[in-house]
Amino acid sequence: MACWPLRRFWRQFFVIGIPLLFLPLPLLVPTKPACCAYVIAVMGFFWLTEVVPMAVVSLLPVILFPLMGVQPSKDVCRNYFKDSVMLFVGSLIVAVAVEESNLHKRMALRVLLWVGSQPRWLMLGFMSISGFLSMWMSNTATTAMITPIAEAVVLELFERKRGNARNNPDVVTVTSQNLSTTQDSNGVYHGKQTTTVTTTTTTQGTVTALSLNPLLINGERFHATRETDEKHPRGAYENYALEEKQTDGHFAKADEPFSVKDLTQHELRIAKGLVLSVAYAANIGGTATLTGTLPNIVFKGQIDTLYGQATGVNFATFLLYSVPGAIVTLFVAWLWLQWIFVTRCACGRKKVSDDPVSDTEAEGSQNISHIIRRQYAELGSMSFGEASVLFLFVLLVFSWLFRSPQFIPGWEVWFPKGYVTDATPAILVSFLFFIWPSRLWGFESSVRNVPAILTWKSMKRKFPWDVFLLLGGAIALADGTQASGLTDWLKEQMFYFAHLPSWAIVVVISLLIATVTEFASNGAIATIFLPVLAKLAEVADVNPLYFMIPATIACSFAFMLPVATPPNAIAFGCGYIKIWDMIKAGFMLNILAILILVVNVHTMGVWVFDVLNKPAWSDTSMNTDLQRLADFNQTMG
Secondary structure, three states: OOOOOHHHHHHHHHHHHHHHHHHHHHHHHHOHHHHHHHHHHHHHHHHHOOOOHHHHHHHHHHHHHHHOOOOOHHHHHHHHHHHHHHHHHHHHHHHHHHHHHHHHHHHHHHHHHHHOOOOOHHHHHHHHHHHHHHHOOOOOHOOOOOOHHHHHHHHHHHHHHHHHHHHHOOEEEEEEEEEEEOOOOOEEEEEEEEEEEEEEOOOOOOOOOOOOEHHHHHHHHOOOOOOOOOOOOOOOOOOEEEEOOOOOOOOOOOOOOOOOOOOOOOHHHHHHHHHHHHHHHHHHHHHHHOOOOOHHHHHHHHHHHHHHHHOOHHHHHHHHHHHHHHHHHHHHHHHHHHHOOOOOOOOOOOOOOHHHHHHHHHHHHHHHHHHHHHHHHOOOOOOOHHHHHHHHHHHHHHHHHOOOOOOOHHHHHHOOOOOOOOHHHHHHHHHHHHHOOOOOOOOOHHHHHOOEOOHHHHHHHOOHHHHHHHHHHHHHHHHHHHEEEEEEHHHHHHHHHOOOHHHHHHHHHHHHHHHOOOOOOOOHHHHHHHHHHHHHHHHOOOHHHHHHHHHHOOOOOOOOOOOOHHHHHHHHOOOOOOOHHHHHHHHHHHHHHHHHHHHHHHHHHHHHHHHOOOOOOOHHHHHHHHHHHHHHHHHOO
């Protein structure tokens, strides 16, 4: 009873206790770095515990930095609308437009029609479309859209087998209730229901579980007279005492809807693999683009804040670096999920001729193709609105790719140097969505009666405002650590790590972040770790991108727990998966993904960003920015 108030008011306890816990830091060391560290510590614990909504926590720099003398309010507030924030806003608006037009569903169903209906190829199809969509859309939105399709396919895949069995005159279906039974003098079993077991057999098959009572054979209730493993041809029902007898047990009806509880262990394993593959592919696919997931855009915002535009990190270069690693990781994840969830995989498991999964695949494949084709047909032909969204989406991608592609002069050379960034085309295309008509004008309709592709009402409803604020808070923290001098203090503390091999630091950083992000928001982890790693790179005399890029990608490698990412939570909520299933699949996938990440940074990272050589911008930009800030403060003061 003593712990009852604490359990009831634990949020209030943490909201008050965490700031008080770290309060001695600015009181005993009344300096700007200490005050900034206090704000970071409080925000970090609030983010980790989620006692306050993360978006609300992201607003704390606006309050605490001016009050504690870390930074003027003007400087703090402008971080919430920096260039990288507007880039992310533009990409989110595009994602909302794609969702509103249903273009993403058309793409998903089209891919599923291409790959076929075998479980292994279905898994590859689901992972491909989930990974691709998450490059451009929210990982959560992608998973939420693909997962119901995966669930429908799972149930259809195995319900077909049940339906064939019921309609086949040579097949006997036995549905038994697991009872605590007693046998009377007539050999009839009586008892109370606990669980349900289903067995299907042909005329040459073996009927089992006949000791359980009551039973259904082709819809007739009966009580078994004896246990048997003998072969029972259809018509040998004289071996059973058929009784139209009601018990307090629940009888399975032939017309009851098929659900997850009706799956066998073989089928449930495949269902787990298909559902998990969607979530894992969304996590992996988001790493491929600069706007694909929150840690990536946090990285862009912080690298620009710390070192300016000279780093060469833009949409095209990041895409060139990340896509090969994402594709390899996605393929390895597909092989791994096949091996642990799908029987008869290509990794050495023996094919069994009477494997229920084999029968299920053969019997259900045609029906699955029919279901997918029917859903695709229900979408009809591509509308003018869908075609417009596709056109504007492709236009935006090409604008990003060819703004500054490095190997040729990009279209940005037509404008004053440094004036155009990736945010410019993102906001331009977003603006067009609000004025571009959703259908062609006709004689029967005026311009006023034709709505735009995207309306402000739908945008307000679907736009993730919390992510917008979280990104602004992340950039505000990075700017505050720089302006307060906390980054210089961190740099001095990290000389201990300078003697370690750089590649070893990359491995340790990646493993550490991939572990921590299982328990906390990946955006919060990126916000906290990236400025520290930038200083560590300066101490180790290496390219900051060499540490920061692997750390950014590792923030998305959270495969072990449902709470790690929203896609994981969506998959877990389907009801197929237990936590142990996710840990078993995710632990090894984490290891494999980190290995691929380390190889990728030493191959594509060297080619695209020259990460093994320290660039000039890492030495000069920090001092330049600090001097600019000092001049600004002197002017204002």
